[in-house]
Amino acid sequence: MVFLSYYDHSDDMKLRVAIVGFGFMGQMHAKVYQALENIEIVGVVDTFPATVKAVAEYGLSATLFPTLEAVLDQTAVDIVDICLPTDLHADAIVTAARAGKHVFCEKPLALTIADAERALAAVEAAGVHFQVGQCIRFWPEYQALETFLKSGQGGCLTSLWMQRRASKPAYSQENWLHANHRSKGAALDLHIHDTDFILHLLGKPQSVHSIGHKVDGVYTHLFTHYYYDQIAVTAQGGWDYPAQWGFQMAFQAVFEHAVVEMDSLISPSLHITLQDQKRVAMLFNKPVIKSDGPNSGNISDLGGYYNELATFVRGIRTGSKPTIATGPQALESLRTVLAEIQSADEKRSITL
Ligand SMILES: NC(=O)c1ccc[n+]([C@@H]2O[C@H](COP(=O)([O-])OP(=O)(O)OC[C@H]3O[C@@H](n4cnc5c(N)ncnc54)[C@H](O)[C@@H]3O)[C@@H](O)[C@H]2O)c1
Structure with missing residues (x-):
């Protein structure tokens, strides 16, 4: 496939x-x-x-x-x-x-x-x-999930979890990533990728309910349930892992007749299990670079970028x-993550 x-x-x-x-x-x-x-x-x-x-x-x-x-x-x-x-x-x-x-x-x-x-x-x-x-809307593994969902081959999507987890980023100039008034922490900077992809795939949820962990008033980890009528959707994003832990992006999408799983820590990263069949690596095309410039052929770290x-x-x-x-799509993703932050702050669901 x-x-x-x-x-x-x-x-x-x-x-x-x-x-x-x-x-x-x-x-x-x-x-x-x-x-x-x-x-x-x-x-x-x-x-x-x-x-x-x-x-x-x-x-x-x-x-x-x-x-x-x-x-x-x-x-x-x-x-x-x-x-x-x-x-x-x-x-x-x-x-x-x-x-x-x-x-x-x-x-x-x-x-x-x-x-x-x-x-x-x-x-x-x-x-x-x-x-x-x-960029996750353009990331090959995530595009493969979108294509599979739209194909209807696995039946209806019944549940989806997504996650992005990382060591605390230490590289940003003046440590701006860890200042709430400059980045709003892992909630907005990291986790927005998954929120944005969920909106892209499934449209606006009815409401969100989040819990999170804060350090010095800034969310370093956020967990969210997104309420849809027939699909259980959850995502977590956090950069409160030890320095050597690294980075992982992952998802698991369960359909009536299939499971599609992605984990950036393993290779190949994308797997599918179709009803009555064994779990197998799922193929997808990586971007083709025609240039003979300095990065020609080196696409491993360029992906959706x-x-x-x-x-x-x-x-x-x-x-x-x-x-x-x-722009309008990015505005909706921003609006949703801000609602997630509000939900975690106020310990209640926020209707969108
Ligand atoms: N799409 C992704 O996967 C992804 C990944 C990382 C960062 N980002 C986003 O990219 C943006 C930049 O993040 P980053 O990780 O590159 O941060 P960074 O700190 O590494 O880089 C920011 C750069 O901006 C420069 N800068 C700061 N103030 C400036 C000013 N007034 N005029 C000119 N230059 C100035 C800094 O010197 C620095 O070189 C952020 O919005 C971040 O959320 C996206």
Whole structure:
């Protein structure tokens, strides 16, 4: 059984990108752009000295700028790719959209509904392409689950659990990930991936009920039940594991006649058990990289990051606005996680 995950980006329209924020995720996006054809990273915006070294390590000829405004003033840019800490997303989206640039912004869209709506209004007014880095919608194993669900082959989905667990992240600049007013902790930064995919797969739940663990007022682990009529759905996300524990993303989807399971800690990562048959590895296509650039053939760590940016770039070239991981979809995911946080804080279910 093979599922589709092929992205053709043969169009030769050259696109110029400015990456804003060149930490963990900015560098990941740089790897993807280097693997895509006819993309030039013309500017990098960052304020920390270590970034200068990182830009050189990636072999980029991009100029380093201190602000988004500076790169927009001084360089011709088609795409602004925002990989800043979350509290800075909304202002950067507004600035880039008002300058008429296409915008890709990392998840979460923003920290608050007001900021998210302000950013989306600017995008709407400018008429530019806009996509949010809710990359699980583009992750091959998760896409395989979506395809299987839609095929109806396993009958109805009866239950789904999802999880993302990690060691406490120690890399973020100024430790912004652990400041509630900058990230809202593991609840919004990590767990939103699973919430977003649940909404993508099943639509809006009637309500959510969460419990969690906080350190210094910030959720480091959140467990949530999502209430749907016929499907039992639960997810947990936490980064309160010991330093050497690592990272795991996993899910188990039980259907009337099948079980689909994914665990990033084992290889192959995706398995299916069909009624009366043995549990077997489930095949899915990984992204195809045509470039002969520095990351050619090295897709192991690019996964959905490659797919999401390839899709965004292709949409600009073909004139089709994003339909997956759009601004309004990212807003609903933000709204749902904020309800989960409220539920855990107030120890009650929150109706959506
Ligand atoms: N999609 C995913 O799987 C995923 C994974 C990790 C992070 N993220 C998201 O990516 C975003 C960035 O996270 P990160 O892990 O790369 O953090 P990071 O701390 O590694 O990088 C942030 C970068 O922004 C720079 N920066 C901070 N303030 C700035 C400013 N005012 N102007 C210019 N540069 C500035 C910092 O110097 C740093 O290099 C966050 O929204 C995070 O949630 C997404």
